Amino acid sequence: MDLEIYNRQKKEVETEHIVGKKYLQWLYYKSSGNFFLEKIVKRKLASKFYGVLKNRKGSKRKIRDFIEENKIAEEEFLDKVSEYKNFNEFFYRKLKPEARPVNSNSDILVSPADGRVFIHENIQTSKIVEIKGMAFNLAQLVGSEEAIMEYDGGTMIIVRLNPSDYHRFHFPDSGIPEKTKEIKGAYYSVNTGVLDRIDNIYLKNKRTVTEFESDNFGKILYMEVGATFVGTIIQTFNPGQRVEKGAEKGYFKFGGSTVILFLKKGILTPDNDILEYTKKKTETLVKMGESLGKAK
Numbered sequence: 001m002d003l004e005i006y007n008r009q010k011k012e013v014e015t016e017h018i019v020g021k022k023y024l025q026w027l028y029y030k031s032s033g034n035f036f037l038e039k040i041v042k043r044k045l046a047s048k049f050y051g052v053l054k055n056r057k058g059s060k061r062k063i064r065d066f067i068e069e070n071k072i073a074e075e076e077f078l079d080k081v082s083e084y085k086n087f088n089e090f091f092y093r094k095l096k097p098e099a100r101p102v103n104s105n106s107d108i109l110v111s112p113a114d115g116r117v118f119i120h121e122n123i124q125t126s127k128i129v130e131i132k133g134m135a136f137n138l139a140q141l142v143g144s145e146e147a148i149m150e151y152d153g154g155t156m157i158i159v160r161l162n163p164s165d166y167h168r169f170h171f172p173d174s175g176i177p178e179k180t181k182e183i184k185g186a187y188y189s190v191n192t193g194v195l196d197r198i199d200n201i202y203l204k205n206k207r208t209v210t211e212f213e214s215d216n217f218g219k220i221l222y223m224e225v226g227a228t229f230v231g232t233i234i235q236t237f238n239p240g241q242r243v244e245k246g247a248e249k250g251y252f253k254f255g256g257s258t259v260i261l262f263l264k265k266g267i268l269t270p271d272n273d274i275l276e277y278t279k280k281k282t283e284t285l286v287k288m289g290e291s292l293g294k295a296k
Helices: 021-029 031-041 044-055 057-069 087-091 138-142 145-149 192-197 272-279
Strands: 004-007 012-015 108-110 115-120 155-161 168-170 175-177 181-183 207-214 219-225 233-235 248-252 257-263 268-270 283-286 291-295
Touching (some): 057 087, 115 272, 115 291, 138 145, 138 219, 155 268, 207 233, 268 272, 272 283
Parallel strands (some): 004 283
Antiparallel strands (some): 004 012, 115 155, 115 283, 168 248, 175 207, 219 257, 233 248, 268 291
């Protein structure tokens, strides 16, 4: 279950620290854990209950241990740790603006979130070979065959967030977003190490879809995918109102999660390092605001 990721800042491949590794191994690789996963963990009620626990005042005691165990950069926090009322407030924490500088070049598409990135070019809207050979229908993923047809031959960018990551997501370019559509689903883990244990995880998990008319990259289909114990995906933007590049779009409550972007054919030239490691089935570690590619 160990995962290798490419750290583009250090320019080296490293082993990812997986939050709750033993717990995930039991749920997805043991028959007893798999029974518990299917009957309880994947369900909305379990995520809702877990969210209630993380909102309780007593959960604040776990923040310091979580920071130290996962080596989270506390100096980037906008607020002091002592000011968080519970664990969930810490989880969807805000950062100082200087902690995530946004590439201001108009021809650069920036990462919408902190996470581990795959970029797939020339996608087929009827079917795409996904992580570890998992194939699924994109029309089912976005909940609309008409909406996804525009992106045939285009680019799909997957940004996977670890529970220890900064969990707010942002706009990759300036433009005008439309109203978000919600697709109901379950709450399986989206950790790359367990994707091959459950068929079509992305099709089964809760997700939200927003059409975003960007200034420099045309129409972008912007999707958030929930995961284990992500009881809520919060949107903080105003539909129909113009946003600037790097502006906050929303945030996830507790758990791992994923952001997916779809761009039309002939729009983006992805960064070489991400493409190179995607071909090796290795994710690239990026920060919100960093380059993902350049306009053609």
